[in-house]
Amino acid sequence: MTKTLNLIKRLILFFAGMSIIQFGVALFLKTNIGSDPFTLFTQGLAFLLNKTPGNANMIILFVLFCIILLVERTRIKIGTIICVIGVGPIIDLGVKTVSLFPIASLNIGFKMLLVVFGCFLIAIGFSILKASNIGVAPNDIVPFIIKDKTNFQYRWIRMALDITFLIIGFALGGVFGIGTIISALLTGPCIQFCLPYGEKLVKFFVKDQAKDEKKENISLGA
Numbered sequence: 001m002t003k004t005l006n007l008i009k010r011l012i013l014f015f016a017g018m019s020i021i022q023f024g025v026a027l028f029l030k031t032n033i034g035s036d037p038f039t040l041f042t043q044g045l046a047f048l049l050n051k052t053p054g055n056a057n058m059i060i061l062f063v064l065f066c067i068i069l070l071v072e073r074t075r076i077k078i079g080t081i082i083c084v085i086g087v088g089p090i091i092d093l094g095v096k097t098v099s100l101f102p103i104a105s106l107n108i109g110f111k112m113l114l115v116v117f118g119c120f121l122i123a124i125g126f127s128i129l130k131a132s133n134i135g136v137a138p139n140d141i142v143p144f145i146i147k148d149k150t151n152f153q154y155r156w157i158r159m160a161l162d163i164t165f166l167i168i169g170f171a172l173g174g175v176f177g178i179g180t181i182i183s184a185l186l187t188g189p190c191i192q193f194c195l196p197y198g199e200k201l202v203k204f205f206v207k208d209q210a211k212d213e214k215k216e217n218i219s220l221g222a
Contacts, residue, residue, distance in 0.1 A: 002207060005207075006206050006207060007134075009205050009206045010132045010133065010134050010202070010206055011078070011082075011132075011134065013128055013129075013131075013132045013201070013202055013205060013206070014079050014082065014128075014129055014132040014134050014135075015082065015086070016125075016128060017124075017125045017126065017127070017128030017129030017130075017132065017198070018082065018083060018086060018087060018090065018125065018129055019090050019125070020121055020122075020124055020125030020128070021121070021122050021125035021126055021129065022087060022090040022091045022093075022094050022125075023090075023094040023097070023098070023121055023125075024117075024118040024119070024120075024121030024122035024125065025039050025053075025091055025094065025118070025122070026091060026094030026095045026097070026098045027094075027098060027114050027115065027117065027118035027121070028115060028118050028179060028183065029043060029053055029091075029095055029098075030095060030098045030099060030103045030104070031103060031106075031111040031112075031114050031115055031118075031179055032104070032111075032175055033108065033111050033112070033115065033175070033177040033178050033179040034115075034175050034176050034177030034178055034179030034180035034181070034182075034183070035115075035174075035175070035179055035180060035183055036122075036162075036180070036183040036184070036187060037161075037162040037163070037165040037166040037169065037180070037184075038139055038162070038165050039053075040165065040166055040169035040170065040174035040175065040176060040180065041060070041165040041166070041168055041169035041172075041174065042056050042057045042060060042091075042169070042174075043056075043169060043173075043174040043175060044168065044169035044170065044171065044172025044173050044174030045059065045060065045169070045172055047172060047173035047174070048172045048173065052088075052091075052092050052095070053091050053092065053095060054087075054088035054089055054090070054091040054092030054093075054095070055088055055092070056088075057087055057088045057091055058084070058085075058087070058088035060139070061083060061084045061087060061088070061137060061138050061139065062084055064138035064139055064141075064142055065080065065081075065084050065138045067138075067142070068080075068138055068141055068142070068145065071145060072145050072148075075141050075144070075145065076135070076141075077134055077135025078134050078135055079129070079132070079134040079135025079136060080135040080136065080137065080138060080141065081135075082135075083135075083136070083137035083138065084137075084138065087137065108178070111179070112178060112179070112182060115178075115179040115182045115183060116182060116186060118183070119182065119183055119186040119187045119190050120190055120194075122187055122190070122191075123187065123190035123191040123193065123194040124194050124198070126191055126194070126198075127191065127194035127195045127196075127197060127198025127199075128198045128201060128202065129198075130195065130198060131195075131198040131199045131201065131202035131203075132202055133202075142161070143157045143158050143161060146161075162184075166180070
């Protein structure tokens with residue numbers, strides 16, 4: 001019973017973290033002064049296919065999911081599948097929600113502040129999502145597969161992928177600007193700062209099953 005309840009709690013926390021991330025992405029998109037490389041790639045593909053950013057994201061994640069399925073399917077967890085299905089619609093919902101505010105009319109200074117806020121939202125969401133421990137999005141799995149197959153350091157692989165996403169996204173019409181630089185400088189440090197708090201939040205809601213089993217054994221022994 002405890003195991004099932006913990007899984008439900010982890011799923012809820014995972015979905016909450018994923019949603020927070022996508023609202024941060026929506027801020028990047030609506031400020032229109034540049035975003036992180038993967039969002040820029042999503043934006044460029046959306047322009048090319050005349051789709052919403054959410055639909056474009058679903059296409060990208062589905063293609064990456066199929067590649068992972070063929071190459072190393074053991075890395076796929078329930079959270080990975082949730083991301084493939086759920087991230088796109090939440091991005092579009094986030095964009096619609098953010099569009100209710102007059103962001104386009106703001107000056108560049110306020111837009112930069114919103115990008116900074118978006119970086120923090122992404123960091124908060126990712127820390128919760130990661131701590132839920134039920135998987136990550138396909139685009140976050142790919143660098144680890146390449147690392148294991150090539151023995152290159154993760155940071156160089158991630159940098160190469162980010163540069164690739166950025167170049168392709170920009171070529172397709174994605175916006176490269178000051179927001180891209182801000183997200184490149186801030187997102188990593190923000191995630192590092194938030195990770196311990198994400199762990200604490202998940203531990204607060206999800207009981208340690210091993211401890212519960214130990215308590216049960218003690219009570220049975222008594």
